[in-house]
Amino acid sequence: MLDASRDIAAASPSAIPRFGAWREKNETVFRIWAPAIAKLSIEIDGSAGVAMAPLANGWHEYRADLPFGTRYRYLLPDGTAIPDPASRRQEGGVHGESVLVSPDDHVWRCPDWRGRPWRETILYELHVGLLGGFVGVERELPRLAELGITAIELMPIADFPGSRNWGYDGVLQFAPAAAYGSAAELKSLIDRAHELGLSVFLDVVFNHFGPDGCYLHTHSPEFFKAGSQTPWGAGIDFDRPEVRAFYRACAVQWLDEFRFDGLRFDAVHAIPSAEFLLELEQDIRAALPRERHIHLVVENEDNDADLLGAYDAQWNDDFHHAVHVLLTGETRTYYASFAPAPLRHLARILESGFAFQGEVTPSRGRPRGKPSGHLAPSRFVNCLQNHDQIGNRLFGERLLALAEPAKVKVAAALLLLNPQIPMLFMGEEHGSRTPFYYFTDHNEELAQAVREGRKREFAHEDHGGDPLALDPNAADTFEASRPQPGDDAYDWLALYRELIGVRRRLIVPDLDNCRSTGAEPLGAQALKAIWRLGRCSLVLFANFGEEAVKAPSSAGRAIFSLGTAVLEADAVQLEGPSFLALLSD
Template sequence: MLDVSHESASAHPSAMPRFGAWKEGEKAVFRIWAPAVAQLAIEIDGNAPAPMAPLADGWHEYRAERPFGTRYRYRLPDGTFVPDPASRRQEGGVHGESVLVSPDDYAWRSTDWRGRPWRETILYELHAGLLGGFAGVERELPRLADLGITAIELMPIADFPGSRNWGYDGVLQFAPAAAYGTAAELKRLIDRAHELRLSVLLDVVFNHFGPDGCYLHTHSPEFFKAGSQTPWGAGIDFDRPEVRGFYRACALQWLDEFRFDGLRFDAVHAIPSTEFLLELERDIRAALPKERHIHLIVENEDNDVDLLGAYDAQWNDDFHHAIHVLLTGETRTYYGSFAPEPLGHLARILESGFAFQGQVAPSRGRSRGKPSGHLAPSRFVNCLQNHDQIGNRLFGERLLALTGPRRVKVAAALLLLNPQIPMLFMGEEHGSRTPFYYFTDHNEELAQAVREGRKREFKHEDHGGDPLALDPNAPETFEASRPQAGDDADEWLALYRELINVRRSLIVPDLDDCRSNGAEPLGAQALTAGWRLGARKLVLLANFGDEPVETALPAGRPIFSLGPVAVAADAVTLDGPSFLAILSD
């Protein structure tokens, strides 16, 4: 097991004292950074609290002979009991007692797994709770592997209050959510995935804590930067070495002990320290064996390409927004930035990565992004839908509830056969029309605040009498979000299987040597895009509209077609929603 920390403190996060509780021989060590408190006490297994030894720089420590399974919590001078902020397991919820756990509580079977190269990635984002917890996700793995998925990405699993949550309200970043299962069950899920040659990535939230159950403010207010706020809570002080060390240790725990193959860092535009993000990437790669394929992905509204010299890729919301506007005609909120010319934006994305590379985004009223054309296509993760883009809608509609299936199929072909990295959202592969709502399980006071906030956010929309749209806290809202296969599931599965097979056999092998040959609109609702794949050339033609589009026939052989496509000697006609992929040897 990798030692993710050292005993002597310095300014560098890799030299921070260790966080949490662990065993050293027969003795258990309990350590917490609480610089605002002069004297802490620890309660163990319900016994009378014992004083902890104050250490330098705001650290406190207690050592005693205790077995794994020991329950503990800290007592502040005013009598308040708080969990360990680096707790690895809780009893009684996030407000309850922390538990001393062994990192070696599972016997791994897939000991020779080193991961898969990034170029092979076909991502599948999922919510563990909706699929039945860690055990439920494990049951889905053979089906996904058979379809051709190469990597699953779990929405955040850091422990949160209640039993239902998207995961972005997590407050104990080291602890797998008890609502989903045990640490051993999570490891078994990852182990089984590796046996099936599936990589497993985890979405982590390092930019804020949830509104219920975070006690850092009571004993470590220095964890937060005074006067700084994110859209979701107090801003974190990433200038502090202890804070950096906390998140470094957390990231390495998931990658080392749990053997995740990568991390997706949520909303890094809310982390006001590029230095920290670059340092974190370096520390992670330096700490783990070089032969492992570790994939580090960012979500970044700012389209900051400086991070993509280090991180493997970024979620490319621009792709989603452009194609969503093209298919649905929606222009509200951030879609307004793509409304004037969605097809032009989509062509720019396929050619050079981002739609906005320094231009003013109308919905923001300021410039966004930096030039990205020098980056490889594999630096961009595209999707037709994901948890954010479905769940942040009032009714949680999937794309198939907003536009016709023929156009969605053309979009799916473009997603999977262009060289940028594709991602599906759970249920998409079998044509699910089930909504994916925003759901929570907060205490009643906070739940009411969320209801009121949702009413304000969607005050201009008619909720149509749908009670679930305005009550994220209702258990029925969660239950209604479980993905159900559509009546045409077999048709969708066959399509995705064929597209994945084409991508795997004909596009992936040369993806490391891939550059754009340009992209351009063909009329109002069609486009063409091309790439060099090693010594070969790939050309994609897509028509999202009902009007026929005729263009010159590219050199090469068709490797996939969809819809009414007519190929003549030197021309090709896409008559209605249709798609053609041509590869020249």
């Protein structure tokens, strides 16, 4: 038996073991970690299986001179044919054949692109399928660049069963979803974004696999930790070096071969190894040129501020929840933790990052978070809407279907003009009221299980006869989720364009040296927040209520206002829903 560890390390300059299939000089290498299988075969272009060479530590390998485009599958001893778990392309879906692909299938037009500094980030989250696949997203890029967006973030694209999915049911982590287009089309999208000055982020799911099409259980049960479960499936064993190497190789592929500028790591609170997460961050940066701006962002329900000593930022759901309660009055589920004092929570978020920094939250009944006041404002990514907060509602309502437009505009101004990093969700910029449902394309058995699960989850709500709300698998549920502009689209676009312009001109240049000097509620539905920004102070006043509010204020230059916001000699008068941003010495 050959020693795989030395051979694998030698095959990769960055010392990250390679998975899958690739051309190496004059031959093709197929390599898979299948520790539960003593003898494994490979099927090439539908031919009879050929035995693979067993290597040490559960690895298997086959070498032959085969061209790009070769189709292959692995054969288990019982004759079961399975795709490559590190497949780069599939034919016939996630249960079909894997395909040997060239990493050089696109000639880059912007080979010298190095990305943008994090302080310039204005994110735009989107679903590739709803916008027409990789080609459709590429068509949208000039419009987004003209609006002032600096970075788009693709919801997960790892290949999944069927033709429509949110992406969090992905099972082939290295393969761009065939339903969205080819790898070359994805690279063209990224290249065009770079031509327009846009960075491109990818949402990756390293905490679980989807329920249909994951064959790791058949040949690598050691990939999973016995007795461990996440809310979405079997828990992964991140203590195993092969598992860690799998995800390191996957992350580097997206950033290196596809030239993504950053990754958003989904639900890292479901990855029970802070050691792995810190090691992953270090390995990614070590594998890529230092001159590139590579940005790594986490979603972490635990609000673990310690991770933000390494990762660039965290999605800050606390901002969303506090603003949502203020605008809608909703107090169910996780909103219950913010219901007693949403304005106080929002002030703390603006001043020091997280709303909960070790306190017990009512919705969880246990402590949440760690102190975050020492972190720069740019370590937090805020939003008013995202795929989770809209799509996990029964009816998929966007914010404008739940709250008064005048108050949503105040929230939009607070989002885009505070120094924390802002993110929009597709359609938000043109006032879309189109629902964003949860949608899938599963086999009928699994589809029925999902329907029954939603009925149980939303048993307390009246679905009002809406068939789409309870049937994610219906094609109409997907089609109804395509974002359509609101009747007042022009007004919303003008507002977002103005806010983004103010941010880019007056806030971004000094963002690296920004620090909070305090935030406080003003009455029941208004607040004031101040940051030191270079040689000036940025002062924001937001009134979400109908009642007038008057607050002391030093002299300053108004850089943006909404509603009736009057700057007097030593005070600010805010009538009804209104907003005022000042720069003062």
